[in-house]
Amino acid sequence: MQEISWNEAIELGSPYPYALATTLSKDGRANIIGLAWWTIVSWEPKMIVISVGHKRYSHECLEHCGEFVLCLPSEEQKEGAWLCGTKSGREIDKFQEAGFQQIPAKVVAPPIIEGSTVAYECKVTDKVNAGDHTLFIGEVVAIHGTPERARHLYSVHYRRLVSIDFKGNCNFGL
Numbered sequence: 001m002q003e004i005s006w007n008e009a010i011e012l013g014s015p016y017p018y019a020l021a022t023t024l025s026k027d028g029r030a031n032i033i034g035l036a037w038w039t040i041v042s043w044e045p046k047m048i049v050i051s052v053g054h055k056r057y058s059h060e061c062l063e064h065c066g067e068f069v070l071c072l073p074s075e076e077q078k079e080g081a082w083l084c085g086t087k088s089g090r091e092i093d094k095f096q097e098a099g100f101q102q103i104p105a106k107v108v109a110p111p112i113i114e115g116s117t118v119a120y121e122c123k124v125t126d127k128v129n130a131g132d133h134t135l136f137i138g139e140v141v142a143i144h145g146t147p148e149r150a151r152h153l154y155s156v157h158y159r160r161l162v163s164i165d166f167k168g169n170c171n172f173g174l
C-alpha cells in the first residue's frame with residue numbers, strides 16, 4: 001500500500017450510490033439536490049442521514065421545511081440526475097429542466113420524483129454540524145419503489161455516473 005491524496009482516495013473508493021433529495025423552498029417551490037454523501041443509519045426506527053453543504057440552496061430549503069424525499073434515480077433518469085448535482089435551484093427550476101414529474105408524497109410536503117428506483121419520505125429529527133456540511137438525520141415515514149427500474153445510479157468521484165442493479169448488473173457507458 002501507499003499513502004494517497006483525498007482526491008485519489010475518493011476516485012479509488014468509487015462508485016458511491018448517487019441519490020436525489022427533494023425539498024421545498026420558503027415559497028413552496030420544489031428543489032432537488034444530487035448527493036453522494038448519504039447513508040442508512042438505523043434499522044428501527046428507520047433512519048437516513050444526508051450531508052448537505054452549508055452554501056447549497058437545498059441547505060436553506062431543509063432548514064425551512066425540515067423534510068425531504070431521498071430518491072434513488074433510475075438509469076433512465078441519468079441526464080436529469082446529473083443536472084440536479086451540477087446546477088443550483090437558486091438559478092433554475094430543476095424539475096422542469098430535468099424533465100422530472102412530481103408526485104405527491106404520502107406523508108411529507110416535498111414531492112417524490114416519478115420513476116425513481118426507490119424513494120424514502122423522511123422527516124428531519126436531528127441536525128449535526130460537520131465541517132462545511134450539515135448532517136440532516138431523517139426518520140423514514142413512507143417508502144416507494146419502481147421494481148421494473150432496478151438499475152440505478154452510482155457516482156465515480158464527481159465526474160460521471162454508472163448504473164448497477166441489486167443483482168450486480170452494471171452499465172458503465174453512461
Ligand SMILES: Cc1cc2nc3c(=O)[nH]c(=O)nc-3n(C[C@H](O)[C@H](O)[C@H](O)COP(=O)(O)O)c2cc1C
Nearest residue numbers: 034035036037052053056057058085087088089155
Ligand atoms: C456526483 C455528485 C455528488 C454530490 N454529492 C453531494 C453531497 O453529498 N452533498 C452536497 O452538499 N452536495 C453534493 N453534490 C453537489 C450538489 O448536488 C450541487 O452543488 C447542487 O448544484 C446543489 O444544488 P442546490 O444549490 O439546488 O441545493 C454532489 C454533486 C455530484 C455531481
